[in-house]
Amino acid sequence: MRVEPDDPTGDWTREGVFEVDPGVYRIPLPLPHDGLRAVNVYALRDSNGVVLIDSGWAIAADRERLDRALAALECSFRDIRRFLITHVHRDHYALAVALRREYGGQIALGAGEKPAIALLSSPDRRPLAEHGEMMARCGADELAAWVRRRSADVRIDPNEWEPPDVWLEETAVPLGERTLQALPTPGHTRGHVVFIDEAAGLFFAGDHVLPHITPSIGFESPAAPLPLADYLRSLNLVRALPDRRLLPAHGPVQPTVHARVDELLEHHARRLDECAAIVAGDSLTPFQVARRMTWTRRQRAFDDLDPFNQILAVTETVAHLDVLVTQKRLRCQEVDGVCRYSST
Numbered sequence: 001m002r003v004e005p006d007d008p009t010g011d012w013t014r015e016g017v018f019e020v021d022p023g024v025y026r027i028p029l030p031l032p033h034d035g036l037r038a039v040n041v042y043a044l045r046d047s048n049g050v051v052l053i054d055s056g057w058a059i060a061a062d063r064e065r066l067d068r069a070l071a072a073l074e075c076s077f078r079d080i081r082r083f084l085i086t087h088v089h090r091d092h093y094a095l096a097v098a099l100r101r102e103y104g105g106q107i108a109l110g111a112g113e114k115p116a117i118a119l120l121s122s123p124d125r126r127p128l129a130e131h132g133e134m135m136a137r138c139g140a141d142e143l144a145a146w147v148r149r150r151s152a153d154v155r156i157d158p159n160e161w162e163p164p165d166v167w168l169e170e171t172a173v174p175l176g177e178r179t180l181q182a183l184p185t186p187g188h189t190r191g192h193v194v195f196i197d198e199a200a201g202l203f204f205a206g207d208h209v210l211p212h213i214t215p216s217i218g219f220e221s222p223a224a225p226l227p228l229a230d231y232l233r234s235l236n237l238v239r240a241l242p243d244r245r246l247l248p249a250h251g252p253v254q255p256t257v258h259a260r261v262d263e264l265l266e267h268h269a270r271r272l273d274e275c276a277a278i279v280a281g282d283s284l285t286p287f288q289v290a291r292r293m294t295w296t297r298r299q300r301a302f303d304d305l306d307p308f309n310q311i312l313a314v315t316e317t318v319a320h321l322d323v324l325v326t327q328k329r330l331r332c333q334e335v336d337g338v339c340r341y342s343s344t
């Protein structure tokens with residue numbers, strides 16, 4: 001493997017080490033069972049070693065590919081000084097934990113992920129239980145039953161979710177030859193952070209701003225009370241900063257953060273209007289609203305989604321409905337443990 005210049009027009013998932021900026025390398029790692037296809041790990045190389053932004057999933061394919069990529073940068077797992085992780089999801093965090101066990105290196109993760117780590121690493125946790133309860137509250141009984149069946153098969157390895165060495169707040173992260181700003185951007189998860197290299201004009205976005213998809217909102221345990229409100233606030237926060245190059249965790253590098261943030265804000269404004277229009281003059285559960293909407297970029301019908309994606313869709317719908325309640329456009333009434341939304 002050789003270091004190549006990054007080509008944002010090519011297949012962004014192709015194996016390689018792609019130089020995005022002097023000393024900054026994009027290393028896509030595969031996600032075999034996942035619609036996202038790959039996750040970009042960014043390596044910052046300087047004379048003291050390597051810092052990784054996100055780490056990949058703790059699977060052999062990712063580990064081997066990362067190993068080959070680091071070799072092309074004339075270093076190895078031993079040279080990783082720090083892992084700066086944008087959020088707690090497996091494809092970003094898990095390989096860092098595995099590598100730290102063998103080679104050391106310090107892991108930093110957003111302080112807002114403390115409740116997630118506490119829950120995930122608890123030995124008596126009931127996997128997926130919160131999602132099942134959420135589906136029941138949303139009037140999606142079949143999906144709640146599906147979650148209960150699935151959770152019986154899920155094995156828990158509490159060690160997978162060891163805490164980081166450092167809990168990040170909004171702070172400067174000095175890395176020797178460059179300094180990054182860590183900025184909390186809750187929404188996709190409660191503790192999501194982005195990293196900004198002001199001098200180089202680079203925005204390491206994690207999943208906060210993705211070029212081709214909208215990140216899932218509200219699908220986490222324990223769930224935030226108003227995840228979409230958090231997400232929109234974080235988008236506006238980023239929109240108020242100077243524009244920079246977008247280095248996303250999934251998808252190709254883009255010349256501007258702002259253009260995509262504008263699209264995401266517009267997308268959610270449209271979805272909020274759509275939800276309000278569906279509810280108008282009726283009293284509906286989030287499940288009923290989700291079934292009347294279309295999903296993914298391909299405008300698929302709810303019933304054509306697999307159960308997992310139906311759960312994401314219902315979770316996303318309730319996040320929108322709850323923002324409409326805070327805007328006083330809708331109200332929510334809970335009857336027998338099921339939430340129903342109607343116009344104000």
Ligand SMILES: [Zn+2]
Pocket residue numbers: 039089091092207249250
């Ligand atoms: Zn991700």
